[in-house]
Amino acid sequence: MEIGVALPQMAPGYGPGTTLDWARGIDAGPFSSVSAGERVTFSNPEMVATLGACAAATERVRIFANLWVLPPLSMPMVAQQIGTLDHLAPGRLEVAVGVGGREHDYRALGSEFKGRHQRLDDKVAELKSLLAGEPPFEGAAPVGPAVTRQPRILAGAMGPKSMARAARWADGISGFSIAGDAAEISRGNALADSCWAEAGRSEVPHKVSGCFFALGVDDSAEQLHAFTARYLGFLGDELAEAIAGTARASSAAVLNEILDGAEAAGCDEFILVPATTDLRCLDAAAELVAARS
Template identity: 35%
Template sequence: MHIGLGLPIADPRALPDWARRADSGPFSTLGLLDRLVYHNPEPLVTLALLAGITSRIKLQTEVLLAPLREPVLLAKQAATLDRLCGGRLVLGLGVGGRADDHEASGTDIRTRGRRLDHHIDLMRRLWAGEPYSATCGPIGPTPTSPVGPELLFGGYWLAALRRVARYGGGFLAAVAPDSAEPQFDTVRGLWRDHGRPGQPRIVAQVNVALGPEPVIDDARANISAYYRFLGNADLITSGLLTTPQHIRSTITQFHALGVDEVMLYCFGRDPDQADRIADIIG
């Protein structure tokens, strides 16, 4: 099972340091969140920078809110980044649940699911080299694979889980291991129902903070601020993993559930956490 590192969003200037440490360590993937009405860095721009200073680690959006974006330009941006990083891009996609994000982008939150499906269908056609229309040619560059970057889908509702099977991607699950099995079973069942070979790729995301108390306090404060709109930020903060033993046991639980990769997401800004976490998983 692979272990990825989710990047903190509170200090964008520190992210190159995090990326270099992760690329030289045991991590499989760098992950980055997406929001519009927030102070996080834009993920595709940021991952393009990190692609230039890393050589092997995958670069993953967790999740990119595709309905907020125009699909043709998004297809071009994703294909460009995929080519520049040698096929290391993993495009995690979601619909976005904040009304203010949709207000700022001028999109209707009520149609976000349909917009995402339309975006994926169109992007897949463009990535395959098809013309945009009868009067408009192809949109390059082509990505490293004709089906485009690897896709992951995040979300909790059945429509999100169905996209995994419909588009042949993977499932990005922000869920604790003791409550994850029903979701995983549903995704795998839908996969079989769609006649997909093998198994869907399942990626679990958990929040971690490893270090002295100020590092943990910083992580809790940033988690609380980020998830305040949900109304249950305290519940999410309470799930923060703060000891080597808890992190290892959670990884072991996910391994038993057949998870392919666990993303250890850091909200605390101290980049020494990358080294501390590497020591306990290496």
């Protein structure tokens, strides 16, 4: 199982130098990918520009957009962004797409939250057509730049209905478990296998999961809890606090247990999402992952 690291873009204190410092550190470490996510009404830097900086600053790791919330967006623009990222990191781009769970982001972009699942299906079909070189409308030129390689498209699907829809168009899944729970991850992976088989897909879905973590820093458990509660604040304080109480990857022993469980559950890659911008956290993760190989 490969292990990637996300940028700490959702953590407090993310500053002008954080992107390059972390991207270069991840590329120099025993990791498979550097990733970033998408939120609008939050403190994080924008995903595509951030990944562009990562692509230019790295040479080895995959550049993973995890995940792109497609329903509010224009697919010709997304296709151009994907083409640009692919040119900055030829053959290293991977994309996860989904509907997201934050209505405020939809409202901020002038988009309806209702009907987002069908819109995702439709927009994935449109995006694939554009990436294959089809023009956005009759008489138009194709959207450029053309990709050097079609990126793998994963689905941020979790439940039976969304997984069944994803099985029609995705190359795999990108899940997440705040608790890093092996049973939860295993259920999601088994559901993906089942849905792919029911959809008549001959290939096995690529399986990615992840969790929040904090290592190598003072009061790591407290930092992990505070980060998780802040990130989930859109759910309301009471629920956010309750879920934050399940985040547990704040020691090397627990994180190793989580990684062992994810590997046994059939994950191809596991993404570590840091709860802090402190580079000591990245150093501790690198030491732990190197010791596993």
